[in-house]
């Protein structure tokens with residue numbers, strides 16, 4: 001495909017503006033003009049090319065117009081191209097508050113991302129996920145780090161855990177969120193509860209879990225970083241009577257658990273990709289009781305609210321395919337500018353947090369995680385953690 005020159009791009013944008021105007025005055029019946037269609041047929045690169053002035057693409061220019069947006073998306077315009085202000089067409093449709101267009105972009109983006117994810121899974125690493133090189137612009141440097149577990153971490157005061165690049169692994173401002181997550185995964189239950197947390201970090205959620213569980217319940221923690229594990233040991237986590245600490249990557253430790261074992265699970269690791277998270281999700285039906293609750297730290301695409309929405313949609317669809325019922329509970333969270341002091345960059349940019357509540361409805365697990373059914377004693381015994389007496 002011939003890459004259009006800037007002059008051609010600007011000419012195309014002019015044709016587009018005229019076509020949009022004509023479509024507007026026809027009440028949406030005109031659609032893309034013959035001149036516009038002819039130009040795009042002659043040089044298909046014009047469909048996705050941004051102008052150099054403000055980085056605006058034809059799809060962004062068309063953010064108020066259904067007929068042009070549909071046509072451009074069908075012709076391959078990328079939904080996620082952003083202008084210099086960091087906004088994609090979906091952000092602009094959201095700003096204009098035009099629901100049918102927001103839905104069009106969201107549906108198209110979700111479908112595209114699910115296909116992309118499957119493509120990557122099939123071995124076509126077209127984006128070099130996990131292999132992205134350090135960018136000179138910190139905002140674009142990858143947050144997935146293959147060697148994170150081999151590098152140093154440091155607890156900075158009581159309110160930050162930093163990696164060796166001073167990227168924040170965990171921060172104190174997340175405390176109220178961790179409290180809400182812990183409440184959801186420690187739901188009341190007729191059985192002794194067995195709750196799993198993957199990723200100890202600053203131990204914030206584990207402290208809340210301890211407060212919510214009784215000595216009849218079991219609390220399992222998986223942690224892979226030697227520095228974090230050393231802190232857990234020093235702070236006495238390995239000696240608590242109802243706590244089982246598994247040191248290792250969840251990828252290596254999970255196979256020890258099975259047979260509808262947990263009543264609640266929380267997942268919050270660091271430096272891993274969305275493909276790792278999908279792999280974790282695939283394990284859930286094997287280890288979560290029917291009616292059990294799964295939740296995760298929802299830091300998906302945290303710097304663009306439209307991308308965030310699309311990512312939440314993708315996870316919801318993937319978890320639904322594993323027989324989960326998925327809801328996102330909105331809650332306010334305000335992070336003060338000063339909280340980021342000492343960290344290399346922010347990893348959260350919104351005032352609202354969408355807390356995932358995922359209830360397992362499938363048959364893969366046993367009954368009773370939700371507390372609505374009384375379990376037979378035999379069943380309970382079957383679910384006693386195999387390694388309860390062998391703490392790591």
Ligand SMILES: C[S@@+](CC[C@H](N)C(=O)[O-])C[C@H]1O[C@@H](n2cnc3c(N)ncnc32)[C@H](O)[C@@H]1O
Nearest residue numbers: 199201202203204205223224225249250269270
């Ligand atoms: C964001 S912190 C968790 C914070 C925790 N939710 C809290 O309340 O303090 C992520 C943790 O996951 C750990 N981690 C990263 N990759 C892991 C893996 N593959 N398996 C287990 N733990 C992992 C990190 O070492 C880190 O301690």
